[in-house]
Amino acid sequence: MTTPRNRPATAAETGSTAETGDTATPEVPRLRVFRDAVAAEWMKLRTLRSTYAFVAGGAAATLLGMLILFLLVRAFDQATTAEQANYETADPTVVVMPFVEFFLGSIGAMLVTSEFTTGAIGPGLLAVPQRRLLLGAKATVAGAVGLCGGLLFALLSFAGARLLLGDRPAPLSPWQSWTDAMPTVLCAALVVAVTGTVALGLGAVLRSTASTLLTLGGLVLVAPVFAHFLPTAWQLRFGSVLLPNLTPQLAGSDHPYLLTRGGAVAVAVAYVVVALGAGALSFDRRDAS
Amino acid sequence: MIVVRELTKRYGPTLALDRLSFEVRPGAVTGFLGPNGAGKSTALRVILGLHHPTSGEALVGGRRYDRIRRPMREVGAVLDADAAHPGRTAFHHLACLARANGIGAARVTAVLERVGLAGVAHRRVGGFSLGMRQRLGIAGALIGDPAVVLLDEPVNGLDATGIRWIRSTLRSLAAEGRTVLLSSHLMSEMALTVDHVLIIGRGRLIGETSVARMRDRFARDVLVRSPRADELARVLTGLGAAVTTTGDGALVAVGVDAPTIGDAAAAASIPVHGLTPRSATLEDVYLEMTSGAVEYRAAAERTARP
Numbered sequence: 087m088t089t090p091r092n093r094p095a096t097a098a099e100t101g102s103t104a105e106t107g108d109t110a111t112p113e114v115p116r117l118r119v120f121r122d123a124v125a126a127e128w129m130k131l132r133t134l135r136s137t138y139a140f141v142a143g144g145a146a147a148t149l150l151g152m153l154i155l156f157l158l159v160r161a162f163d164q165a166t167t168a169e170q171a172n173y174e175t176a177d178p179t180v181v182v183m184p185f186v187e188f189f190l191g192s193i194g195a196m197l198v199t200s201e202f203t204t205g206a207i208g209p210g211l212l213a214v215p216q217r218r219l220l221l222g223a224k225a226t227v228a229g230a231v232g233l234c235g236g237l238l239f240a241l242l243s244f245a246g247a248r249l250l251l252g253d254r255p256a257p258l259s260p261w262q263s264w265t266d267a268m269p270t271v272l273c274a275a276l277v278v279a280v281t282g283t284v285a286l287g288l289g290a291v292l293r294s295t296a297s298t299l300l301t302l303g304g305l306v307l308v309a310p311v312f313a314h315f316l317p318t319a320w321q322l323r324f325g326s327v328l329l330p331n332l333t334p335q336l337a338g339s340d341h342p343y344l345l346t347r348g349g350a351v352a353v354a355v356a357y358v359v360v361a362l363g364a365g366a367l368s369f370d371r372r373d374a375s
Numbered sequence: 376m377i378v379v380r381e382l383t384k385r386y387g388p389t390l391a392l393d394r395l396s397f398e399v400r401p402g403a404v405t406g407f408l409g410p411n412g413a414g415k416s417t418a419l420r421v422i423l424g425l426h427h428p429t430s431g432e433a434l435v436g437g438r439r440y441d442r443i444r445r446p447m448r449e450v451g452a453v454l455d456a457d458a459a460h461p462g463r464t465a466f467h468h469l470a471c472l473a474r475a476n477g478i479g480a481a482r483v484t485a486v487l488e489r490v491g492l493a494g495v496a497h498r499r500v501g502g503f504s505l506g507m508r509q510r511l512g513i514a515g516a517l518i519g520d521p522a523v524v525l526l527d528e529p530v531n532g533l534d535a536t537g538i539r540w541i542r543s544t545l546r547s548l549a550a551e552g553r554t555v556l557l558s559s560h561l562m563s564e565m566a567l568t569v570d571h572v573l574i575i576g577r578g579r580l581i582g583e584t585s586v587a588r589m590r591d592r593f594a595r596d597v598l599v600r601s602p603r604a605d606e607l608a609r610v611l612t613g614l615g616a617a618v619t620t621t622g623d624g625a626l627v628a629v630g631v632d633a634p635t636i637g638d639a640a641a642a643a644s645i646p647v648h649g650l651t652p653r654s655a656t657l658e659d660v661y662l663e664m665t666s667g668a669v670e671y672r673a674a675a676e677r678t679a680r681p
Binding site for chain 2: 113114116118119122123125126129130133134135136200201204205206208209210211212213214215216217371373374375
């Protein structure tokens with residue numbers, strides 16, 4: 087049995103009053119509070135099975151991408167030289183990364199929606215009642231998971247592609263050396279991180295797992311397909327600002343899109359600012375639970 | 376110390392709290408009593424920063440709850456038994472809360488032992504019974520060893536064992552010198568655990584009293600049975616009591632207590648066959664005080680009342 091003997095004295099016990107607002111508890115630095123909140127969010131993430139299911143989803147997408155690439159390479163080998171010259175670049179990130187963005191982004195969304203749907207947001211806010219700080223901690227975790235997970239799957243797909251492609255020439259092989267692919271791999275990871283924070287912001291606004299994941303899927307999986315049905319001029323304008331298509335524009339690799347590298351950075355930043363801003367506004371103003 | 380000043384909360388057209396003001400003194404168990412829909416849960420949610428007040432303020436230890444940087448070390452709360460992710464284990468649920476407040480895992484194990492959940496610490500909360508989830512909620516409230524504990528309807532839906540456990544836990548929390556604010560719509564529950572009562576209805580404070588004073592104030596009358604009722608009635612009237620006769624010949628005396636009636640009857644050699652002091656039950660008192668404040672009542676019930 088515990089006794090309150092060892093607990094930090096509260097304002098009431100030390101005789102300070104509501105008027106003075108003094109407390110005897112030494113004020114913990116805000117940075118420390120933030121750091122603890124990030125650690126708690128990370129713990130929340132790794133103690134839920136759904137997190138691992140989404141990571142498994144990313145792994146499955148990577149494997150599937152490798153299978154498609156394997157079939158493509160086989161078809162390439164059986165084609166005539168003239169046909170081979172017409173093959174498109176076998177950049178694995180184009181096939182794999184939108185799915186990785188969806189699955190790892192979902193982890194970011196779940197950081198907030200799983201709490202709203204299960205009622206765990208109550209104790210969460212009792213533990214960290216500074217809402218913007220709490221959302222910031224969640225965004226940090228969502229971004230970090232996106233960056234690390236994105237890097238892992240981008241590297242895996244790149245390594246797999248290098249092995250499958252061997253020394254086959256361009257245009258099938260997008261890279262001539264290991265180092266050529268690094269900007270694309272890094273930028274793909276960055277886009278996954280952006281997607282994670284965008285998903286978190288969406289989750290804070292929508293508060294429901296189903297609608298947040300549906301919106302996220304629409305954003306990274308359906309919208310690029312939809313763009314293909316637009317007239318070419320619009321296809322490029324619309325396609326250029328879509329999350330998965332930011333990767334080649336950020337990396338400055340060979341791509342048909344319209345944004346400069348700086349433009350792509352600006353669009354990525356805008357995604358984060360708008361989604362987290364709307365999330366913070368909604369999270370801050372509306373009653374919880 | 377909890378200070379609530381002029382707290383108003385509006386949900387669209389519904390006025391849940393209407394300039395509610397009260398103070399909860401440290402080191403006592405205070406009951407927050409009111410019918411369903413009176414605003415008890417809303418008030419607790421506003422105090423804890425989960426809901427924003429339309430106007431007014433609520434301070435805990437002189438500060439708004441959302442300004443406290445390590446809140447669980449100062450205030451513990453149980454609002455809803457269903458407030459843990461069902462997929463997480465009890466241990467991890469508490470460990471996440473503890474981590475956010477810079478509290479270590481040893482403390483998590485200690486509170487799980489205190490509430491009797493040590494044996495199921497590594498089982499998922501989704502498989503817990505209501506009683507177990509309520510215990511988990513209390514473990515969460517105690518994790519920072521806070522001086523103030525708030526509980527919203529902690530016995531709701533619990534079986535007899537669960538209710539008894541909550542009662543003894545509340546008593547031991549108070550005995551440890553903690554400030555406890557407990558909401559309930561059950562007067563009988565309050566009578567057993569609470570020192571001080573705040574009665575609210577329709578978002579307003581209706582009354583503030585101690586349980587003992589509430590009982591005294593509503594001590595009503597004494598029922599007397601005697602084979603010589605008429606003679607005894609005269610004796611009692613002579614003592615200044617107002618005496619009426621019931622249909623079955625018993626006397627109801629107001630204004631004298633049972634020992635006085637017994638002594639007077641003995642002095643006059645009048646035999647007494649029954650002597651029953653009657654007081655309003657706390658339940659009656661409570662219903663009387665909140666009758667104007669009950670939000671939903673069947674029309675029939677309303678018209679049937681005298």
